[in-house]
Amino acid sequence: AQRVTQPEKLLSVFKGAPVELKCNYSYSGSPELFWYVQYSRQRLQLLLRHISRESIKGFTADLNKGETSFHLKKPFAQEEDSAMYYCALSGGSGGYQKVTFGIGTKLQVIP
Amino acid sequence: DTGVSQDPRHKITKRGQNVTFRCDPISEHNRLYWYRQTLGQGPEFLTYFQNEAQLEKSRLLSDRFSAERPKGSFSTLEIQRTEQGDSAMYLCASSLLSGRGEQYFGPGTRLTVT
Numbered sequence: 001a002q003r004v005t006q007p008e009k010l011l012s013v014f015k016g017a018p019v020e021l022k023c024n025y026s027y028s029g030s031p032e033l034f035w036y037v038q039y040s041r042q043r044l045q046l047l048l049r050h051i052s053r054e055s056i057k058g059f060t061a062d063l064n065k066g067e068t069s070f071h072l073k074k075p076f077a078q079e080e081d082s083a084m085y086y087c088a089l090s091g092g093s094g095g096y097q098k099v100t101f102g103i104g105t106k107l108q109v110i111p
Numbered sequence: 112d113t114g115v116s117q118d119p120r121h122k123i124t125k126r127g128q129n130v131t132f133r134c135d136p137i138s139e140h141n142r143l144y145w146y147r148q149t150l151g152q153g154p155e156f157l158t159y160f161q162n163e164a165q166l167e168k169s170r171l172l173s174d175r176f177s178a179e180r181p182k183g184s185f186s187t188l189e190i191q192r193t194e195q196g197d198s199a200m201y202l203c204a205s206s207l208l209s210g211r212g213e214q215y216f217g218p219g220t221r222l223t224v225t
Contacts, residue, residue, distance in 0.1 A: 009151070034213070043114075044154070044202070044216040086153050098167070099144075099214060101153035 002027045002091050006102035013077045014110045021072040021105050023061075023087030032090040033063055033070040036101070039083045047072075047085070057081070077109045115217035117203050123223045124193055131189045132220045136205030143186050144214060145178055146202040147171065154202055160186060161208070193224045 003026040013019055025031060035047040048056045050063040050070060061072045070087060087102040116135045124130050136143050142161055146154035157176070158168045162183035172178075175193075180186040190197055200221050204214035 004153075043218045044204075046213055046215075049213065088153075098156065098159075100156070101146075103151065103153045 002031065002089050002098070002100045004087050004089050004100050004102035006087055006105050008105050009103065010106045010108065012108045012110060015079055016076050019072075019074040019077045019081065019107065019109075021085050021087075021107065023070045023072065023102060025068050025070060025087070025089045027068075027089055027091045029091055033061070034088040034090065034099075035059070035061055035070075035072050036086040036088055037083050038086070038104075044086070077107075079109050079111055082107055082109045115203055115205055115215050117201075117217040117220050119220060120218060121221045121223075123225065126193055126195060126224055128193055129189065129191045130193060130222065131187055132201055132203075132222075134186045134188070134203030134205075134217055136185070136203070137215055139207070140205035140215070141183070141208040142206045143180055144204045144206075145186070145188050146204065148200040148202055148219070149198075157188075157201075190222075193222075195224045198222055198224045 005024045007022050033050040036044050037047040038044045059074045061070055063070050084104045084106050086104045088099050090099045118133045122130055144159050145157040147157055148154045156169050157172050158178050159166055160180040163180050175191045178188045200219045202219045203217040206214045
């Protein structure tokens with residue numbers, strides 16, 4: 001079974017403060033981890049994935065297999081970062097990768 | 112092609128009625144997914160198509176739910192004898208065969224069962 005845990009439903013930070021959105025996962029194989037974001041009145045969209053090791057909009061996330069975590073970080077929060085963030089895990093076999101989402105964390109950046 | 116589209120965007124129905132939703136994926140995408148999202152939850156997987164074949168269904172998908180993807184293009188999700196517990200946002204997503212976990216979502220259909 002695959003599971004994604006996002007322990008915080010709401011995270012409020014001041015503009016310019018560092019942000020860390022937590023994500024822990026449970027999966028027996030080698031998963032692929034993603035962060036999806038949903039801005040107000042917009043559709044869910046991919047923010048970043050661990051295999052790319054990229055920084056998108058200043059956000060980074062490192063897969064820590066020892067701690068089974070994939071936390072999303074940004075050094076300086078901006079007001080436009082306010083959104084719902086979902087951690088997702090892709091795993092499976094036979095060519096099909098089932099995607100399991102966490103419950104999401106609402107990030108609120110206070111001006 | 113402007114992305115995944117879903118129709119209708121909102122549907123209000125009375126308990127016991129049947130409803131059908133449509134999803135048009137990105138044209139070159141082989142895979143199509145249906146999710147359900149309720150308030151305070153992330154998207155929950157319902158079913159998945161690879162081309163026209165329905166390859167997996169969640170146990171959340173009771174026998175009142177049926178999905179089709181004729182000719183491997185658009186897909187429909189039908190709910191028969193709707194119940195108030197079916198009220199949710201129904202999301203469709205599509206991806207390439209090679210797109211490991213990277214899915215493109217539609218705007219969703221919000222269903223309200225009264």
